[in-house]
Amino acid sequence: MEYMTESADRTPGHILCCECGVPISPNPANICVACLRSKVDISQGIPKQVCVSFCKQCQRYFQPPGTWIQCALESRELLALCLKKIKGPLSKVRLVDAGFVWTEPHSKRLKVKLTIQKEVMNGAILQQVFVVDYVVQPQMCGDCHRVEAKDFWKAVVQVRQKTLHKKTFYYLEQLILKYGMHQNTLRIKEIHDGLDFYYSSKQHAQKMVEFLQCTVPCRHKASQRLISQDIHSNTYNYKSTFSVEIVPICKDNVVCLSPRLAQSLGNMNQICVCIRVTSAIHLIDPNTLQVADIDGSTFWSNPFNSLCHPKQLEEFIVMECSIVRDLKRSAGAGMISKKHMLGEVWVQKTSEMNTDKQYFCRTHLGHLLNPGDLVLGFDLANCNLNDEHVNKMNSDRVPDVVLIKKNYDRTKRQRRRNWKLKELARERENMDTDDERQYQDFLEDLEEDEAIRKNVNIYRDSTIPVESDTDDEGAPRISLAEMLEDLHISQDATGEEDSPVLKLWIKA
Secondary structure, eight states, X not given: OHHHHHHHTOXXXXXXXXXXXXXXXXXXXXXXXXXXXHHOOTTTTSOSEEEEEEETTTTEEEXXXXXXXXXXXXXXXXXXXXXXXXXXXXXXXXXXXXXXXXXXXXXXEEEXXXXXXXXXXXXXXXXXXXXXXXXXXXXXXXXXXXXXXXXXXXXXXXXXXXXXXXXXXXXXXXXXXXXXXXXXXEEEEEETXXXXXXXXXXXXXXXXXXXXXXXSOEEEEEEEEEEEEETTTTEEEEEEEEEEEEOSOOTTOEEEOOHHHHHXXXXXXXXXXXXXXXXXXXXXXXXXXXXXXXOHHHHHHSOOOBSSOGGXXXXXEEEEEEEOOOOOOOXXXXXXXXXXXXXXXXXXXXXXXXXXXXXXXXXSBTTTOOTTOEEEEEEOTTSOOOOHHHHTSOGGGSOSEEEEEEOOOHHHHHHTOOEEOOOOOOEEOSOOTTHHHHHHHHHHHHHHOHHHHTTSOOEEXXXXXXXXXXXXXXXXXXXXXXXXXXXXXXXXXXXXXXXXXXXXXXXX
């Protein structure tokens, strides 16, 4: 009985380390941990310092063989990238734990603490903890390199419009900014009759062409030029060119439709006014208020031109104006505009005030005009119209004057305009002094047409105070509810820690 008690209370036996003689618990190697570590290093072959490539421009890390990925500091994605750099040596041991050791964000060092295990002498399992130091080296990625080079491009989209006014281009510029279609461009070059968009890949250029087809009536052609080829690997290097031609019609143009097209649009009169150009050409008949939309394919099937250019606009003064209430419509007539009112007016040129010569016409601006108002229009009776469709028309069907829009004091409108637009960063060449006037015309069109404003981001200009001008002649204005607040993020010049831009650069 006593013998059994002694056996139950007996503690496990100890042995002496065969190297240093320290009592230890029995293990397959019969060596203490200190001696075993001195004789065996399981981290041997695992590099203790590794280089990691980082692009400052796009804030991405390089993942071999050819991928750049976005990773936040001390994130799981960055830890996985670091472990892949030593994947080969780590395959010979068992990885137990891995984590980041905090370092200064601007130190360009990443420290990863690893815990590994490996079976050593006679089946003994040894565990070891060590730190791998990753040196962050700056390296520009291929995409950023192409952007900085500015001359390395694979595809170009050439947008052209054969008109004297750039209203359609100003509208297109705002659409590109709103939907961010300029982000993949290497550079944007502005020339006399259009814009050139340069891209690093053909896919980005094709995406731009598809966007243009959805936003403006146009047609396009594609071509490519062989730059180099490798007959052994059967690879070819091309530069692609996409030529996009926008319809040569702008807002406020007077056009003459072909008889066939006018009949297909609901028996409209051939002389019409373009009230806006969006994804289609929006026309209105100033004699009947009938409206029609013409898309790009319809236009190229039945092309027509503008009868007058904007520089031929003349100023008239309204002598009399009466609203036409009951209008007899012909059979098969199309849709009538609800935003306009048909008026019969007598007008006189401001340059002929010393004469008694007046003109009678119908206009779609009956809801805006009163006796004494100034209005801009085209004098078709005294101009030379060189158009094939007009030459075949009966002279009685061609009006003497076509009124376009009411004229307001431009100086007052500019002074109280408390909003602004953003512009594309582009290279300009051969700039005309008339561009500023055309840009002011576009801003006035935004104030007058609510349908165009819906597709444009308008920002409040805080430098101009909001004032109530009673002597504004009823000129249309944009309300504050339609404006966006312009966001500016600037870097703190003192280099303080609470600057968001500076923090981002330090972490990089």
